[in-house]
Amino acid sequence: MLYKYEEDYVEQEADYSIELLKQLATIPAPSYHEEKRAQFCKQWFKERGIETTIDKMNNVVIKMFDDNQDIAVFCGHLDVVFADMEPLKITQKGNYLYGPGVGDDTANVVHLMQVIHYIHLHHLHGKTGILFVLNTCEEGLGNSNGCRYIVEQYKNRIKSFISFDGYLNQCTNSAVGSKRYRLTVHCQGGHSYADFGKENAIETLSKIMYELSHQQILTEAKTTYNFGKIEGGTTINAIASTATLLYEYRSSMQNCLDIMEKQFQEIVSHYS
Numbered sequence: 001m002l003y004k005y006e007e008d009y010v011e012q013e014a015d016y017s018i019e020l021l022k023q024l025a026t027i028p029a030p031s032y033h034e035e036k037r038a039q040f041c042k043q044w045f046k047e048r049g050i051e052t053t054i055d056k057m058n059n060v061v062i063k064m065f066d067d068n069q070d071i072a073v074f075c076g077h078l079d080v081v082f083a084d085m086e087p088l089k090i091t092q093k094g095n096y097l098y099g100p101g102v103g104d105d106t107a108n109v110v111h112l113m114q115v116i117h118y119i120h121l122h123h124l125h126g127k128t129g130i131l132f133v134l135n136t137c138e139e140g141l142g143n144s145n146g147c148r149y150i151v152e153q154y155k156n157r158i159k160s161f162i163s164f165d166g167y168l169n170q171c172t173n174s175a176v177g178s179k180r181y182r183l184t185v186h187c188q189g190g191h192s193y194a195d196f197g198k199e200n201a202i203e204t205l206s207k208i209m210y211e212l213s214h215q216q217i218l219t220e221a222k223t224t225y226n227f228g229k230i231e232g233g234t235t236i237n238a239i240a241s242t243a244t245l246l247y248e249y250r251s252s253m254q255n256c257l258d259i260m261e262k263q264f265q266e267i268v269s270h271y272s
């Protein structure tokens with residue numbers, strides 16, 4: 001069916017959007033395990049005659065361009081921040097849907113799918129080539145690896161890159177870079193009383209964290225750091241032999257990222 005106005009399509013599809021959102025949001029998709037969602041989307045497109053490929057990162061890719069054409073990328077991410085591999089529970093109260101990852105980013109994925117369907121129905125073409133990507137590995141330790149893979153593949157041909165992520169009243173128009181580390185301290189450990197005085201991994205990690213929390217805070221551009229998770233030790237009467245920290249820093253300026261990296265390496269070098 002063809003639509004005279006885009007609004008007609010939006011209106012016609014509104015109720016179905018909600019149904020599709022509920023369906024898709026139920027499918028578990030932790031970063032690096034988005035395969036079920038990817039397959040669902042592939043099948044959905046297939047039923048509508050739209051060709052997709054699933055690349056080695058499990059990104060669902062829809063190409064609308066000729067060889068050597070410049071490309072605009074539009075993407076939304078399939079993964080959710082929750083580790084569940086069982087179906088996710090979605091509930092509706094009035095006009096609101098509640099469930100893991102409904103807003104971030106499943107709703108955007110659903111709307112992208114429907115836009116792609118509309119473009120396909122009406123044989124629309126952009127001035128440049130268009131690449132739609134339902135990408136994987138955006139959240140947490142996914143480290144944006146789905147999108148990174150796309151950028152690696154198309155490099156300079158990409159003239160614009162727009163990610164639909166988050167909510168209606170937000171727009172991010174500058175890039176924020178981040179670097180993430182898993183930092184593990186290993187030492188011999190021992191008995192808390194008999195071996196008192198030996199190195200304790202938790203204590204060492206705490207010292208590193210203390211130094212990191214006193215590093216220079218850069219003001220040229222918004223620059224942040226975070227201790228996301230710490231783990232370590234075994235029991236009350238054992239000197240901890242391992243301790244692990246998840247640490248990240250971010251900035252909207254490359255120069256600040258470089259300084260954060262230098263500061264991090266310098267602090268860690270005191271303990272290695």
Ligand SMILES: [Zn+2]
Nearest residue numbers: 104105165166
């Ligand atoms: Zn997101």
